[in-house]
Amino acid sequence: MVPRTTRRRYLSGLAIAASAxxxxxxxxxxxxxxxxxxDGSGNESGGDxxxxxxxxxxxxxxxxxxxxxxxYVATSAETDDPAEVGAYFHPIHPFHPDNLDDDAxxxxxxxxxxxxxxxxxxxxxxxxxxxxxxxxxxAADVGRDAVVDALDGERTAVVDVTITDESGATTEFxxxxxxxxxxxxxxxxxxxxxxxxxxxxxxxxxPAPFEARVVDEVAFFPDEDRARVHFVDSPAADSVTAAAENxxxxxxxxxxxTITYFDLSLDPExxxxxxxxxxxxxxxxxxxxxxxxxxxxxxxxxxDEQSDNALFDATARVEFxxxxxxxxxxxxSTVRGDEASIExxxxxxxxxxxxDPExxxxxxxxxxxxxxxxxHRERYYA
Numbered sequence: 200m201v202p203r204t205t206r207r208r209y210l211s212g213l214a215i216a217a218s219a220x221x222x223x224x225x226x227x228x229x230x231x232x233x234x235x236x237x238d239g240s241g242n243e244s245g246g247d248x249x250x251x252x253x254x255x256x257x258x259x260x261x262x263x264x265x266x267x268x269x270x271y272v273a274t275s276a277e278t279d280d281p282a283e284v285g286a287y288f289h290p291i292h293p294f295h296p297d298n299l300d301d302d303a304x305x306x307x308x309x310x311x312x313x314x315x316x317x318x319x320x321x322x323x324x325x326x327x328x329x330x331x332x333x334x335x336x337x338a339a340d341v342g343r344d345a346v347v348d349a350l351d352g353e354r355t356a357v358v359d360v361t362i363t364d365e366s367g368a369t370t371e372f373x374x375x376x377x378x379x380x381x382x383x384x385x386x387x388x389x390x391x392x393x394x395x396x397x398x399x400x401x402x403x404x405x406p407a408p409f410e411a412r413v414v415d416e417v418a419f420f421p422d423e424d425r426a427r428v429h430f431v432d433s434p435a436a437d438s439v440t441a442a443a444e445n446x447x448x449x450x451x452x453x454x455x456x457t458i459t460y461f462d463l464s465l466d467p468e469x470x471x472x473x474x475x476x477x478x479x480x481x482x483x484x485x486x487x488x489x490x491x492x493x494x495x496x497x498x499x500x501x502x503d504e505q506s507d508n509a510l511f512d513a514t515a516r517v518e519f520x521x522x523x524x525x526x527x528x529x530x531x532s533t534v535r536g537d538e539a540s541i542e543x544x545x546x547x548x549x550x551x552x553x554x555d556p557e558x559x560x561x562x563x564x565x566x567x568x569x570x571x572x573x574x575h576r577e578r579y580y581a
Contacts, residue, residue, distance in 0.1 A: 264356040264376040265318035267383040272316050272362060281307040289377060289384040291349055293339040306510060315363040325355035325375045325386070333375075333387035334537050334553055338510055349386060353378045357390070369542040412580055413439055413455070413476045414486040419465075421491055426472050428461045428486075431580070436476035436485075443490075445470040465490050485560075487576040496523035496544075497563055497575040504556060511537075511553030515561045515579060519547045523574075525567040534559040557581045 262270075271287040278284060282296040284307040290297060294307060323329070327346045330336065336346075355377045363369045375387040413436055415429040428441045434455040442449035445466035452458050455476075463472060474486040489495035498518040517530045528544035530552050531537070537552040544565055554561065563575040 261381060262383050263320075264358045264383050265320055267376060267385065268318050268358050268360050268374055269316050271385060272313070272360070275307055276313060279308065284308065287385050289349055289379055289386045291341060291345045292384075292386065293335060293341070313362055313364050315361075317361040317363075319359045321357040321359050321373065323357040325350065325357060325377065329357075329390050330375050330387045332536075333390050334535075335389070335510060336387055338512070338553070346386075349377060349379070355386075356383075371540070412436075412578070414474050414578065417472055417486070417488050419490060419492055421493075424465045424467045426463045426465055426488075426490065428463065428472065428474060430455065430458055430460060434458075434476070436478050437480075438477045439474065440476075441472065441474045443470050444473055467491070469494060484573075484576055485578060487573060489574060494522055495520060495574075496528070496565065500561055500575070500577050502554065502579045511535075513554045513556040513559075513579070514551050515554045515559070516549055516551045517561065517563060517575075518549050521545070521548070523547065523565060525565045527566040528574075529564050529566070531562050531564070532559050533562060554579050 267287060271284065274287070275284045281299055285294045285296045285299055288294045292298065327343055327350065330346045330350075331341070331343060355375065358374050358376055359371070360374060361369055361371045372389045374385055375390050376383050377386045378384070412431050413434045415431045418427045418429065420426070424446075426443065430439070436455055438451065438453040439455045439458075440449060440451040441461040441463060443463045443465045445468075446464050448464040450461040450463065452461075465472075470490040472486070472488050472490065473484060475482050476485045489497070496519055498520045501516045501518065502513065503516065504513045515530075515532060519528070523544045525544040527540055527542045528547050528550075529538060529540035530550040532552045532554045534555040535553050537554070539550040539552050541547040541550065552561065558581045559579045561575075561577050561579065562573060565572050565574050
């Protein structure tokens with residue numbers, strides 16, 4: 200089967216939509232450990248299926264949660280009919296055939312070949328909060344009562360999915376599945392941690408970013424090893440500081456409304472420009488860029504407002520230079536809460552995340568082994 204190249208297709212429902220093309224011919228993928236013989240074997244391991252009441256344990260459902268996810272991935276690559284892919288979703292999901300709109304093809308069909316699909320049933324509860332953490336359901340304003348009704352008396356399971364394309368790039372997401380009319384269906388994708396997971400985590404959640412309109416842009420002058428940080432009119436901060444982390448050059452102001460720019464000297468061997476802002480006694484980073492431009496990982500960040508019927512009201516597309524190396528590169532919108540990543544980092548050409556149209560912040564991180572480094576931070580102003 201020759202991959203279709205007439206249109207771009209995206210991994211349906213994921214917060215990483217548009218970050219990596221993952222479609223194509225899946226014959227080899229299903230032969231390599233991901234059996235579609237209906238017994239739910241393949242790469243499924245661990246975890247269990249849970250029922251929301253005692254009677255549901257005895258209810259029979261065809262197939263398995265992991266098998267449903269594998270078939271969904273395969274179908275999204277092999278068919279030209281969005282409704283055929285949407286049939287794997289629960290009736291309350293925006294991608295179910297009864298709810299599809301004209302943009303369905305862009306979200307449900309894809310082109311590029313996939314070499315492997317791995318699934319693992321996780322030991323996690325499917326709660327209304329976990330389901331409603333999915334970006335697609337948030338964007339579609341699916342009500343909590345509808346989710347509670349969908350879970351009531353049904354069997355549920357969380358499935359972790361890893362898709363590897365022919366270039367070696369991997370994409371991971373977690374999906375909440377639930378039985379409906381005797382069939383396993385996808386209720387939500389790209390779900391966050393459950394309440395219990397959040398409470399037991401050793402790492403505290405980073406507080407939501409404060410609203411600080413500070414940096415307009417950063418201009419670099421490689422011939423002079425200098426950066427000029429341009430500020431917005433009347434920065435919304437009590438004080439601001441711009442620093443070159445390696446050259447130990449910094450400028451600060453407690454009256455940011457009076458400044459238009461700061462000039463910084465940079466280390467020609469490599470440096471970072473970091474801008475911090477203080478609001479009500481709290482100081483946080485609001486902008487970060489690498490230097491020199493020839494060595495940076497992020498080429499540019501393109502913010503784009505979408506039409507009313509798009510999955511997100513606004514998106515940020517991060518373009519990479521190809522200079523990045525590491526195990527994993529990730530992009531996160533700190534206000535909207537969307538995230539996308541690719542492994543290994545060198546395979547990334549771009550990643551797209553949803554952003555809050557009222558204002559957001561995009562953070563790019565690189566992971567190598569146990570170390571995670573922030574490479575880029577940039578704010579989107581409505």
